[in-house]
Amino acid sequence: MTVSQIRWITLTVSFFVLSFGGLAALSLGNFLPTFSCFYVESRSGTCFLWVLQHLLDHGYWEAYKSLGKYLLYFSLLVIVIGRAWCGWICPLGFFQDVLDLIRRKLHLGYISFPEELRAQLSCVKWIFLFIALLIPLWVSFPFFGKSIAMDLRQPFCQLCPGKYILPFILGDTVDVAVNFKSTTTIIMSVLGLIFSGVVIFGALLKRRFWCPYCPMGLFLSFYKKISFIKLKKDCQKCTMCGICYNVCPMEIKDLLTERKNEDVTFTDCTLCLRCVEYCPEDETLRATFFGRTIYKSSSKGFFSRQHITSGFPEEKHQVVSEPYQ
Amino acid sequence: MMLAELDNNSNLPAGIYYFINIMRDAFVKNQVRRYRQLQGRDNRKIIGTYCITVPEELIYAAGAIPVRLCGGSYEASCIGDELVPRDTCPVVKASVGFTSLNPISLYQMCDAVIVSTTCDAKRKLGEELSNYTEVWMLEVPHIKDTDGSRRQWIQQLYTLKKNIEKLTGRKFIGRRIRRKALEDSIGIINRARYQARRLYEIRKSPAPVILGREAMLAINAYSYDIAFEWTRAMSELNDELEALYHKGQFVCSEYTPRILIAGSPMIFPNWKIPSLIEEMGAVIVTDETCMGNRYLYDPIGTTEKSVKDMMVGIAARYLMPCVCPSFTPNEDRLYRLLQMAEEFNIDGIIYHVLKGCVVYDFELIRVEKIMKEKNIPVLRIETDYNPEDIEQLRTRIEAFIEIINSKKRKMKEA
Ligand code: SF4
Ligand code: SF4
Ligand code: SF4
Ligand code: SF4
Ligand code: SF4
Numbered sequence: 001m002t003v004s005q006i007r008w009i010t011l012t013v014s015f016f017v018l019s020f021g022g023l024a025a026l027s028l029g030n031f032l033p034t035f036s037c038f039y040v041e042s043r044s045g046t047c048f049l050w051v052l053q054h055l056l057d058h059g060y061w062e063a064y065k066s067l068g069k070y071l072l073y074f075s076l077l078v079i080v081i082g083r084a085w086c087g088w089i090c091p092l093g094f095f096q097d098v099l100d101l102i103r104r105k106l107h108l109g110y111i112s113f114p115e116e117l118r119a120q121l122s123c124v125k126w127i128f129l130f131i132a133l134l135i136p137l138w139v140s141f142p143f144f145g146k147s148i149a150m151d152l153r154q155p156f157c158q159l160c161p162g163k164y165i166l167p168f169i170l171g172d173t174v175d176v177a178v179n180f181k182s183t184t185t186i187i188m189s190v191l192g193l194i195f196s197g198v199v200i201f202g203a204l205l206k207r208r209f210w211c212p213y214c215p216m217g218l219f220l221s222f223y224k225k226i227s228f229i230k231l232k233k234d235c236q237k238c239t240m241c242g243i244c245y246n247v248c249p250m251e252i253k254d255l256l257t258e259r260k261n262e263d264v265t266f267t268d269c270t271l272c273l274r275c276v277e278y279c280p281e282d283e284t285l286r287a288t289f290f291g292r293t294i295y296k297s298s299s300k301g302f303f304s305r306q307h308i309t310s311g312f313p314e315e316k317h318q319v320v321s322e323p324y325q
Numbered sequence: 326m327m328l329a330e331l332d333n334n335s336n337l338p339a340g341i342y343y344f345i346n347i348m349r350d351a352f353v354k355n356q357v358r359r360y361r362q363l364q365g366r367d368n369r370k371i372i373g374t375y376c377i378t379v380p381e382e383l384i385y386a387a388g389a390i391p392v393r394l395c396g397g398s399y400e401a402s403c404i405g406d407e408l409v410p411r412d413t414c415p416v417v418k419a420s421v422g423f424t425s426l427n428p429i430s431l432y433q434m435c436d437a438v439i440v441s442t443t444c445d446a447k448r449k450l451g452e453e454l455s456n457y458t459e460v461w462m463l464e465v466p467h468i469k470d471t472d473g474s475r476r477q478w479i480q481q482l483y484t485l486k487k488n489i490e491k492l493t494g495r496k497f498i499g500r501r502i503r504r505k506a507l508e509d510s511i512g513i514i515n516r517a518r519y520q521a522r523r524l525y526e527i528r529k530s531p532a533p534v535i536l537g538r539e540a541m542l543a544i545n546a547y548s549y550d551i552a553f554e555w556t557r558a559m560s561e562l563n564d565e566l567e568a569l570y571h572k573g574q575f576v577c578s579e580y581t582p583r584i585l586i587a588g589s590p591m592i593f594p595n596w597k598i599p600s601l602i603e604e605m606g607a608v609i610v611t612d613e614t615c616m617g618n619r620y621l622y623d624p625i626g627t628t629e630k631s632v633k634d635m636m637v638g639i640a641a642r643y644l645m646p647c648v649c650p651s652f653t654p655n656e657d658r659l660y661r662l663l664q665m666a667e668e669f670n671i672d673g674i675i676y677h678v679l680k681g682c683v684v685y686d687f688e689l690i691r692v693e694k695i696m697k698e699k700n701i702p703v704l705r706i707e708t709d710y711n712p713e714d715i716e717q718l719r720t721r722i723e724a725f726i727e728i729i730n731s732k733k734r735k736m737k738e739a
Pocket of ligand 4: 233237238239240241242243244245255256278279280281284285
């Protein structure tokens, strides 16, 4: 079984467990470092971003204290597997990968943004993160615009594509509508719906369309230096063939161009390990857990996964009839 | 001449004769029956290529057959002497010479040729060749890793694809290079690469089972063969060599000096340096020339079967890992050489510079510098296709190998 297949299985199982676990009274806590959306009724655990915004806007000590506790649990979960939460578990990641699979099966190509545009867009995730962190503080101490502030509870959630997409695909359309409560909620929910539309459409055209802008992903990447899982590269063995860059759904170019550091777990990396699977050089890319190699690239693996290490293409490619002598 | 020498070695692995025959047919017997047959009977087009940066997948996918035409013949280079400036490299001289006089059918039979704009001489080569045949220029970016060059290169390949489609397409049917055909052709050439890599691995063994001049010839023969057939022959050769290895039948001992050939391409029939090195008692365990290991080393990797993704994969394969010094900056080549020196346990490097090939000569200093740190001697040999300097080269190569030998002896004693 290839890593891609194992990842698909994990991703699918996680999706169903996280989305329907609640029906079986499964409760995984409300500090999950993944988009197990609060707005999915049958969820078995809750997205930490919601809890974060929720507790931040209370403005009293007890709330901050429990936030600290949840942050600790959250951190532990992230330290153990880092952004593998994104590549292997996240329901919204799963949704995007499913759309990606549909695109692939139709043999449609994907688009990729020019590097420059990607660099410019990389601030978006920071903006979302600031929205999630700063607005709740204003909500808790609303010294001006009190009514606006109160309508801005869980401000990022109101914009988050997860809030609209995840309940929607599970058949719950209650939240998938414009919230006419006030001007603020109208604006926020319209924006959120637009984002969701763009994400669905985008994910059909571009691999992991939303993830480069996701504040949760950004949050997880803060732990990359201390996380147990790491992506490593042997820079001397790398032939710069460029395959890892092409196959990477997050289009991380640094992985290819890195020539100095062994640690190549970059901010956007979701640890999907596709680059390791497709690197054709022995032990050039590796995933390590606690310093121990758990998966590594190999020339043999590369070729055997294409089923070309033995046998020959069928007769129709045999262009020459006469033997050569 | 070279072929006769090879033939006379009674220890040749049986599998190598296939490749010797390809060379003999192409250059001695001047026989291109297979190609002619394909052209006549199957109405296939034949497209000449002049550099490893030309993606053969596109050619195969259109049902055409590529042949790599970079010339290595002394006689042809003499003809070319009259047609291009004196300081041009012999590869270009021989290529122009062959094309202008049509002395061998290999050049005659091509319906079109593709020339990459890599080094100065190659750039002008395209212009000269257009006097005789249809030429498509392929603009290769010289700085590899910017986003702009990546995009431009992909664009170039799409243009090339169109040109090929125009040539091979018949009215109403088969005009486009189809997705499935592209997928198949990637598979076919990746298979060839897999076999080339097997040979590469086999040559790492402490005591070699095949001489370098033979192995290089086998890879070089890919230029004048059809990928599928070549792969079959190479897989047989590899099986044989693996068996030899397990039986312990080595061509020389593990104390034989292990040489890496770096530098300008060595193209058959210009086989004088490989022959000299091995006559003088060393063994070429690997090379980093674009007619040798670099030719078929890097595979294409794609995760999906859309034309777009395959084109991106092809574009990356033919640009990024190519460490021809016509690219700049070219640090990658130094990494590659260091890696090879380590993998193959190299004792010395013969650095081949063809007269007039400035880019390779430029990088000599850097190569010498990094190899000095590794304590690996480098011998620069500047020559062209003229056989006159053989004796002089022999003396120099002999001295170089003797130095390595005495060093090895000392190490063995110590
Ligand atoms: S809306 Fe988004 S951030 Fe909020 S709980 Fe759902 S997935 Fe998490
Ligand atoms: S970046 Fe965000 S949406 Fe993407 S997988 Fe990670 S948590 Fe999920
Ligand atoms: S760098 Fe590798 S592991 Fe990280 S996202 Fe890209 S392909 Fe996946
Ligand atoms: S796929 Fe492997 S060899 Fe190729 S560029 Fe990436 S790390 Fe280097
Ligand atoms: S030396 Fe460079 S330019 Fe010449 S054929 Fe080889 S790769 Fe192409």
